[in-house]
Structures are given as C-alpha cells and as structure tokens.
Amino acid sequence: MGSRNIIGIGICSYSVLDMINYGSFGDIFKISKKQDEKIYAMKQMKYRGDFRDDAYIMSELYCLSRLKHRNIISLHDIVIDVIEIHIIMEYAANENLQRYLFSHKNMSHGQKYDIFAQVLHGVMYCHSMEIAHRDLTPVNILLTDDVMVKIADFGLAVKCISDAGSLLLCTDYIGTASYLPPQVLSQQPFLPKPVDVWSLGILLIFIICLEVPYKGFQDDILAQQRKESWVDFIEIKSHALDCIVPKEILCLLRECLRLDATERTRIEEIVCKWDKFKATAL
Template sequence: MERKTYKVICKISDGGFGEIYKVSSPSINEILVLKHLKFRGNLNEQTYIKNEISSLSSLRHENIISFREVVVKSEEVNIIMEYADGGNLEDFVSEHKTICNTLVVDIFIQILKAVEFCHQNNIAHRDITPSNVLMLRNRTIKLADFGLSMKCMSTAGHPLLCDDFLGNRLFSAPEVLRGIVHDAILADLWNLGVLLYFIMFTRTPFTGYDEEILVQQQTIGNTITTSHCIDLFQRTLLNLLKIIPCDRTCVSKLAEWFGAGGRADTDAYVFRFRRGKIAYMTYFPILEGKFPGLPS
C-alpha cells in the first residue's frame, strides 16, 4: 500500500516522548497531527511506543483522538492522528479563568465517556491531565497522548498491575507517588478527580514535591467540603480523591451521575440530551436540593 505524504506546517509542542507537529496531507486535503518518536534498538522492545500505537489503533470513540496510521522508519516512528483545532483544556481554562457549571458538566462528561471507553477495553490512560485533553472548536473533547497507557488485563484474562511510576506528580495518585505496584485504572480515577478540580478552580489542589503532595492528599477531603461548589461536583471529588484506591467510584457510575444531569446553578438542574450533533439543554426545578443518583 502506498504511503500518504505529509507536509510539516509547524511544530506544536515537545511531548513527553517525542515532538508533535501540525501537518497537511495534500492527497486527502486534511490537516493532521504527526507525533515523531525516536528509538534505539529493536522496536519490539520499545514498550511505551508499542503501547501508544496499540491503544490508539484499538480505541475508536468520538471523545478519543482518532488514529490514522503509523509510519516506521529506521529508529523513528511517526504516528499520524486527528488534529484538534481548539487547543488543549489547560490553555482553555487558563484563558477563560472562570467556567460556568453548565460548561464544566459538558466538558467533564465527555472526558468521562472517553475514560470509560478506555477502561471498558481494559486500558488505563495513566496521564489524564489538562494538556492531554484536546478540544475541537465546537468544544467536542478529545482525550489524547496515550504514551503512558497500558493494558490492564492479560490475554488470559488476568489483571495486570503497573510497576512504573511516571506521569505528572500534581495529578498522580498516592500509590503512584509512593512507588507502590498498583492498579492503573484506579489511579486514573484519582487523575480524574484532580482534573475536575482544575477545571472548576483553574488550579490544581496540590503543589510542591512528592512528599509535600502526599501530605496535602491526606487532607484534600477537608478542602473539598469547605469549597464553594455545587453538590454534584463536591460529591464527585470526594468519591474520586480517596486515598484507598478501591474506595474510588468507578467511571461508569460517574458517567451515570453526569449523564443523568448536572446541577448548573443553585436554581436549576441541567439535563443534557444528544441528538446527532445537536445538544439540547432542559432545565428542571430542584427537589429538596438533592441530585438523583448520588450517594447520600
């Protein structure tokens, strides 16, 4: 099969494992992204590169950046992917400073759908941060950068634990910072909690080095309960940012909460329905200040 040709338009960024370029494909008249990865030795021994290609090529979802092809040359791999023309979530949040609750619900439910699909396919992302959540101009969310992703189930159906401890320490779960062999899917849940906090408050709840962060993680529950945020967000944070991994609420349950609706302000719930590409918002009065489906 003849390979397509790609013309570099500009460099977007330096990723954790390689350089990211915006490219054009004259043959199909489309703007795409090229992730350029270098390696030495046998490609079959490059675990992170193999995992990224495997994850991207197997995960087809509207909220996950789409994989187009991989071009392998001598000691380099070029992964061609969908281009997200709206930038990343980190820049979006920094630019807007304050995001209304309705938009927080809309963004976070799309992230939940992407992560839920990964987990359903026994894949942990392991690096869910604002810079790895991309956006289209229409505010469709695209989860990206699967460079640290891993399969969490063997072909024989046995759980696979993670024994490396990479990632952004501000978003890393306690077990990752402590260097404990762990379930990467449960660590993803902690990542999601920190990400939601960032979207809401435009900053991470933790600062400093590993030991300082570990101390702060012990009291994050107090920080959340005294914060001024709606019940849905507060309960979600409390159910994700739990020190004991198995106590964290799974993504499918969270998706149910957010899928049923989100409390947009103190006067109304927001229920979201999708019909094709059109989103409809309907407002209903609060009944005794409770949100259906949340644990008491």
C-alpha cells in the same frame, strides 16, 4: 520548518505546517496531506534498535489502533523509518484543555460540565476495553473546533488484564505528580483503573478552579493528600472566584479522591452520577 525533519518511507506525502508542542515522548506537529490538504496532527518519536522494544511507542500504537470512540483521538496513519516513527492523528484545532480554559476564563459552568462529561465517557470507554490511560491531565485532553473532547497521549497507558484474564498490577511509578494518587507516589504496586479515577477528581478540581490542589515534590503532595487538603482548597478557591461548588460535585470528588484505591468509585458509577447532575444543573 522544513519537511526534512520527517523524511521517511511514505512521509513525503505530508507537509509540516507548524510545531504544536514538545513532548516528553515525542514532538507534535501540525501537518497537511498533500493529496487533499486535509489537516492532521503528527507525533514524531525517535527510537533505537527495534521500535517494538520501546514500551511507550508500543503502548501508543496498541491503544490508538484499538480505541475507536468520539472522545478518543483517532489514528489516521503510521509511518516508520530507520530512527523515527510518525503517528498521524486527527487534528484538534483548540489544542489542549489547559490552554483552552486559561483563554476562556469566563466559560459557563454548563460548558465546563459538558467538557468533563465527555472526558468521563472517553475514559469509561477505555476502561470497557480494559485500557487505563494513567496520565489524565488537561494537557493530554484536546479540543476540536466545536469543543469536542479528544483524549490523547497514550504513552503511559496499560492493559488492565492479562491474556489469561487476570488483573495486572503496575510497578512503574511515573506520570504527572499533581494528578497521581498516593499508591503511585509511595511506589506501591497498583491497579491502573483507580489511578484514572483519582486523576479525574483532580482534573475536575482544575476545571473548576484553574489550579490543582496538590503541588510540590512527591513527599509534599503525599502529606497534602493524607490531610485531604483538597476540601479546604476548593473552599478557598471557590470563595475567591465568587462561585459555589454544588454539593453533588463535592460528593463525587470525595468518591474519586479516596485514599484507599479499593474504595474509589468505578468509572461507570461516576458517569451515571455526573450525567444525572448535569441534566438537573443545566
């Protein structure tokens, strides 16, 4: 693949090495900087007119320019040309969590607990900055060579409070259905932080079972959610995997996956409980 795909002002100082992934909001490339051959990842996003009118591009730029945390993908450079914007970020060699888990099925519980702990700390930092990710799936969680978590893909992320300090409700009902709570799937205006908490619960189930409990179309998922069928799902899957899910994890899942968003536990409490559990479980 030639660098002709990303020609623009300043982009010629980088070389394209490989395609990493096709994304709904942009394609991801592995690139190197010609000056020092350092490896980066680049998200290439097309736009029409003024890129500042594209909500997804602006959300990505807003979040990456403000979020500075060891578990958040870091921004290196932004290159803009007449039809594309190139967001250049740190490179995560182990790619995404979904692929990593499928290729490391014998990973120890301790390693899985540590990965989830890193995700929690990254999300807690986002929430402390009044930003909600809204698309926390294993595909959007990247891993470096030393298996450090890097939360990425902030195209659906939103500010949680207005400039005046009031809570902001979301009315765009998008995301990965299997990871979305009933408020989003039933298209009710919602606060974004509890959406992340619900997604974290589903993510934890995926990390343990390598499957999500809710599948199908939106109506199918809603029906499964109302029955709280994740409990039976975990019991069946843990039996098939010949493992016992600790009661502390089950209790935490109940707090994350409450149907009423107002009853879901805040991320700070989840982090505190998980860190205590991890310290005793290892």
